[in-house]
Amino acid sequence: MVRTMSVNRLSRYERIYQQLEKLIVGKSPTLDAAMATICAVLHAKMPHHSWTGFYYVASDDELHVGPYQGPLACQILKGSGVCLDAVRTNIPVVVRDVREYPGHIACDPRSRSDIVIPLMMDDSPVAVLDIDSDKVRQFSGEDIEPLERIVRLLEPLIP
Numbered sequence: 001m002v003r004t005m006s007v008n009r010l011s012r013y014e015r016i017y018q019q020l021e022k023l024i025v026g027k028s029p030t031l032d033a034a035m036a037t038i039c040a041v042l043h044a045k046m047p048h049h050s051w052t053g054f055y056y057v058a059s060d061d062e063l064h065v066g067p068y069q070g071p072l073a074c075q076i077l078k079g080s081g082v083c084l085d086a087v088r089t090n091i092p093v094v095v096r097d098v099r100e101y102p103g104h105i106a107c108d109p110r111s112r113s114d115i116v117i118p119l120m121m122d123d124s125p126v127a128v129l130d131i132d133s134d135k136v137r138q139f140s141g142e143d144i145e146p147l148e149r150i151v152r153l154l155e156p157l158i159p
């Protein structure tokens with residue numbers, strides 16, 4: 001994969017990871033508390049984020065919103081959308097323009113691009129990190145590894 005991500009964003013991910021590691025490892029009492037910390041830091045430090053949050057997997061066609069930063073979130077109670085596609089495939093989903101993504105759920109009509117990272121326990125997703133931007137093409141495959149690394153900080157806290 002030809003690296004197109006800006007050195008700036010790459011180094012910003014590294015700094016964010018270092019900060020979150022100090023804030024979460026051995027410090028966060030619950031999964032929710034750690035998720036809230038991740039949302040707060042990512043949303044504050046990534047200017048292209050318009051929504052940063054987690055959804056818990058209730059079933060393979062229902063997600064319940066967890067900690068988040070940004071405009072009001074919607075509950076996902078019927079089986080479509082980017083988040084549920086990530087839950088069903090157990091793999092991250094990158095959407096460069098949500099207007100071209102069949103079944104995309106626009107909790108915020110200003111949303112234009114999206115990335116979803118599953119939080120896995122054994123081989124099943126227990127939650128997803130969902131990040132929206134109000135600009136198109138703000139995420140690529142190169143955002144997956146740094147975000148998965150951040151989401152893995154939550155694994156020891158899964159009840």
Ligand code: SME
Pocket residue numbers: 051073074076080081082083084103104105106107108111114130132
């Ligand atoms: N866009 C997501 C729904 C969540 S909102 O973006 C916060 C989806 O299609 O699943």
